[in-house]
Amino acid sequence: MPEPHLRTVVVLAAGEGKRMKSSLPKVLHPLLGRTLLGHVLAAAAPLRADRSVVVVGHGADQVRAHLAEIAPEATPVLQAQQLGTGHAVRIALEAVPDAAGTVVVINGDVPLLRPETVAALVEAHEGAGAAATVLAAEVPDPTGLGRIVRDAAGRLEQIVEERDATPDQRALREINAGIYAFDLARLREALGKLSTDNEQGEEYLTDVFGLLRDAGEPVAVHVAADHVETLGCNDRVELAALRRLLRDRVNEGWMRAGVSILDPDTTWIDVTAAVERDAVIDQNTQLQGATTVGAGALVGPDVTLIDTTVGEGATVLRSHAVGAEVGAGASVGPYAYLRPAARLAEKSKVGTFVEVKNSELGAGAKVPHLTYVGDATIGAKANIGAATIFVNYDGVNKHRTTVGEGAFVGCDTSLIAPVEVGAGAYVAAGSAIAQDVPPGALGVTRAPQRNIEGWVARKRPGTVSAAAAERAGRAGEGASGNPGSASEGEPLHGGAETVGGPSGAGDTATE
Ligand code: UD1
Ligand code: MG
Numbered sequence: 001m002p003e004p005h006l007r008t009v010v011v012l013a014a015g016e017g018k019r020m021k022s023s024l025p026k027v028l029h030p031l032l033g034r035t036l037l038g039h040v041l042a043a044a045a046p047l048r049a050d051r052s053v054v055v056v057g058h059g060a061d062q063v064r065a066h067l068a069e070i071a072p073e074a075t076p077v078l079q080a081q082q083l084g085t086g087h088a089v090r091i092a093l094e095a096v097p098d099a100a101g102t103v104v105v106i107n108g109d110v111p112l113l114r115p116e117t118v119a120a121l122v123e124a125h126e127g128a129g130a131a132a133t134v135l136a137a138e139v140p141d142p143t144g145l146g147r148i149v150r151d152a153a154g155r156l157e158q159i160v161e162e163r164d165a166t167p168d169q170r171a172l173r174e175i176n177a178g179i180y181a182f183d184l185a186r187l188r189e190a191l192g193k194l195s196t197d198n199e200q201g202e203e204y205l206t207d208v209f210g211l212l213r214d215a216g217e218p219v220a221v222h223v224a225a226d227h228v229e230t231l232g233c234n235d236r237v238e239l240a241a242l243r244r245l246l247r248d249r250v251n252e253g254w255m256r257a258g259v260s261i262l263d264p265d266t267t268w269i270d271v272t273a274a275v276e277r278d279a280v281i282d283q284n285t286q287l288q289g290a291t292t293v294g295a296g297a298l299v300g301p302d303v304t305l306i307d308t309t310v311g312e313g314a315t316v317l318r319s320h321a322v323g324a325e326v327g328a329g330a331s332v333g334p335y336a337y338l339r340p341a342a343r344l345a346e347k348s349k350v351g352t353f354v355e356v357k358n359s360e361l362g363a364g365a366k367v368p369h370l371t372y373v374g375d376a377t378i379g380a381k382a383n384i385g386a387a388t389i390f391v392n393y394d395g396v397n398k399h400r401t402t403v404g405e406g407a408f409v410g411c412d413t414s415l416i417a418p419v420e421v422g423a424g425a426y427v428a429a430g431s432a433i434a435q436d437v438p439p440g441a442l443g444v445t446r447a448p449q450r451n452i453e454g455w456v457a458r459k460r461p462g463t464v465s466a467a468a469a470e471r472a473g474r475a476g477e478g479a480s481g482n483p484g485s486a487s488e489g490e491p492l493h494g495g496a497e498t499v500g501g502p503s504g505a506g507d508t509a510t511e
Contacts, residue, residue: 006050006100006101006102007047007048007049007050007051007101007102007103007104007122008049008050008051008052008053008096008099008101008102008103008104008184009044009047009049009051009052009053009103009104009106010052010053010054010055010089010092010093010103010104010105010106011037011040011041011044011052011053011054011055011074011105011106011107011108012055012085012088012089012092012105012106012107012108012178013025013027013037013054013055013056013057013063013108014055014056014057014058014060014079014082014088015057015058015082015108015109016057016058016059016082017058017109017234019234019235020234020235020236020239021235021236022236024059024062025058025059025062025063026058026108026109026233027040027063027108027109028059028062028063028066029233029239031111031239031242031243031246032243032246032247032250032268032269032270032271033270033271033272033273033288033289034070034111034270034271034272035066035070036108036109036111036233037054037063037066037067037070037108038066038070039111039112039113039271040106040107040108040109040110040111040113041054041070041071041074042115042271043106043113043114043115043117043118044104044106044115044118045115046115046118046119047104047118047119047122049104050099051075051096051099052071052073052074052075053074053075053076053077053092053093053095053096054067054071054074054075054076054077054108055076055077055078055079055088055089055091055092056076056077056078056079057078057079057080057081057082057088058082060076060078063076064076075095075096077091077092077094077095078091079091083196083202083203084194084196084200084202084203084204084205085107085202085203085204085205085206086191086194086202086203086204086205086206086207086208087194087202087203088205089105089187089191089205090191090192090194090203093184093187093188093191099184100184100185101183101184102122102125102126102181102182102183102184103181103182103183103184103187104118104121104122104179104180104181104182105179105180105181105182105205106118106178106179106180107178107179107232109178109232109233109234110177110178110179110229110230110231110232110233111233111242111246112228112229112230112231112242112245112246112249113179113229113230114229117135117179117224117225117229118179120222120225121133121135121179121180121181121222122181124220124222125181125220125222126181128218128220129218130181130183130218130219130220131182131183131186131187131212131217131218131219132180132181132182132183132186132187132190132208132209132212132217132219132220133180133181133182133219133220133221133222134148134156134159134176134177134179134180134206134209134219134220134221134222135176135177135178135179135180135222135223135224135230136148136174136175136176136177136221136222136223136224137174137175137177137223137224137226137227137229137230138173138174138175138223138227139173139175139227139230140173140227142162142170142172142173142174142175143162144162144234145162145175145176145232146159146160146161146162146175146176146178146206147159147160147162147165147169147170147172147174147175147176148172148174148175148176148221149169149172150174150221156209156213156219156220156221157210157213158206158207158209158210158213159176159206159207159209159210160206161198161199161200161204161206163198163199163200164198164199174223175230176206177224177229177230178230178232179230180205182208186212186217187208190208190211190212190215191203191208193211194207194208194211195207228245231245246271247264247267247268247269248264250269250270250271251264251267251269252264254269254275254281257275257277258277258278259275259276259277259278259279259280259281260278260279260280260281261281262280262281262282262283262300263282263283263284266283266284266285267281267283267284267285267286267300268285268286268287268288269281269286269287270287270288270289270291272289272290273287273288273289273290273291273292273293274291274292274293275287275292275293276292276293276294276295276296276297276312277295277296278295278296279293279294279295279296279297279298279299280297280298280299280300281293281299281300282298282299282300282301282303283300283301283302284300284301284302284303285299285300285301285302285303285304285305286303286304286305287299287305288304288305288306288307289306289307290307291305291306291307291308291309291310292309292310293305293310294309294310294311294312294313294314294328295312295313296312296313297310297311297312297313297314297315297316298314298315298316298317299315299316300316300317301317301318302317302318302319303316303317303318303319303320303321303333304319304320304321305321305324306321306322306323307322307323308321308322308323308324308325308326308338309324309325309326310326311325311326311327311328311329311330311346312328312329313328313329314326314327314328314329314330314331314332315330315331315332315333316332316333317332317333317334318333318334318335319332319333319334319335319336319337319338320336320337320338321336321337321338321339321342322338322339322340323339323340323341323342324338324339324340324341324342324343324344324356325342325343325344326338326344327343327344327345327346327347327348327363328346328347329346329347330344330345330346330347330348330349330350331348331349331350331351332344332349332350333350333351333352334352335352335353336350336351336352336353336354336355336356337354337355337356338350338355338356339355339356339357339358340357340358341357341358341359342356342357342358342359342373343359343360343361344356344360344361345360345361345362345363345364345365345380346363346364347363347364348361348362348363348364348365348366349365349366349367349368350367351366351367351368351369352368352369352370353369353370353371354367354368354369354370354371354372354373355371355372355373355374356373356374357373357374357375358374358375359373359374359375359376359377359378359390360376360377360378361373361378362377362378362379362380362381362382362405363380363381364380364381365378365379365380365381365382365383365384366382366383366384367384367388368384368386369386369387370386370387371384371386371387371388371389371390372388372389372390373388373390374390374392374393374398375390375392375398375399375400375401375417376390376392376400376401376402376403376415376417377400377401377402377403378403379402379403379404379405379406379407379423380405380406381405381406382403382404382405382406382407382408382409383407383408383409384403384409385408385409385410385411385412385413385429386411386412387411387412387413388409388411388412388413388414388415389413389414389415390415390417391414391415391416391417392417398417399417399418400417400418401415401417401418401419401420401421402419402420402421403415403420403421404420404421404422404423404424404425404439405423405424406423406424407421407422407423407424407425407426407427408425408426408427409421409426409427410426410427410428410429410430410431411429411430412429412430413427413428413429413430413431413432413433414431414432414433415427415433416432416433416434419433419434419435419436420436420437421433421436421437421443422436422437422438422439422440422441423439423440424439424440425437425438425439425440425441425442425443426441426442426443427442427443427444428442428443428444428445428446429446430446431443431444431445431446432445433445456469457469457470
């Protein structure tokens, strides 16, 4: 004989959720870091149930695939036709024939349910030795929900669906939250007796309460401390309302834990994200997935971080990051885009209109403006000038670039991978570097400049430029004048040393 299971959790998730008007099954809609189903499973997780069964039906393959990801220990059970909540539980229990003890049944669409509330329901149920206990709540608007009907002594008499209720019963504001604890053996027996004699022609799980009571079994009501937890989700308007409620709950939690949230109404933190003390989250900020923000960091305004780690004391302004790591004291933005495996060491800087992908920036390295960094390793304290492009893609393969410690790359440079700029090397502004630059060397590929005197007057007569040139020419007469005009094709300066010398590179790099 196998050991009897002491606790079983059954989640009902076979319904279509018609009113969502979605090709995605209702329970897979996301809500601040988890699906609706994920929230319900998380609320039941601390029960440490021996078995979890999820009844699937509509979009069964999608729901099964999601379960395999988030709760591989749960057993999906197919309810091919949605013949009612009672039918769903009956099928679920057929999948666990040896289960005994307490079974907790939860509708799949109550994402604000907290673990503490499920635990309190189970404790009350087991403590009272009840056959069945329903979680109830007083709600301002009970429309569409099952009502808790009590007798004169206040004991549960039955649960009536709104469509089957009398006008008097409809006036009741105490509703069934769709979360229950049952003694499994007595539930099995009662499920066998359900009829479909109701307005929807379905087997109602809720009818079990009346049946048990009529059989003289103890049934109980456990009232939720906060009715908000019991709110279901039937359409996208309700989903949005739940999202706001959950946002407020999450934000309040972080503020009480020592985080400053400057505008809680526009700050959306997934339940899976974490923020340390004295971090400041400015307005219009989303922290999603496995994002963590370190102590004293400043994030926002207008920042979205997905699966991103922000170190202590770092700053991220008006930027978007996915799968990135921002080191302690580093600075990002405004207007930066960090893509997966962008790793910024401590005190490094990624500035304005800079995109970084699959690259490491060493400690104190700077990429201040207008740059693409892809598949690169940039050494500590290196400085990458504005408009540098790490040319990583040859149309078929990606290649890496390495920039050594303390290297200095002038503005408007292409580093054509695979290539290495050595430690302490300089690259002259405007260069296209396709060969390694040894440590300490200056790399320069700039074409010599030539000035073609009088070109504007000849080729663009009558323009604003020509007029300005003429004025400048007159003003300049007698001063420095124009030293011997170069004829077309003749370089003004010949030597690379002159064009790309350290001062040339230094002049055009940026801080
Ligand atoms: C149900 C309750 C109602 C309660 C409300 C709380 C019944 C008969 N009524 O009504 O008293 O106030 O929840 O939200 O139980 N499902 C299946 N298979 C089915 C039918 C439903 O898996 O055959 C699932 C749905 O996916 C959903 C849950 O069971 O997650 C509840 O079903 P739903 O149709 O939403 O029931 P309600 O009419 O809301
Ligand atoms: Mg419902």
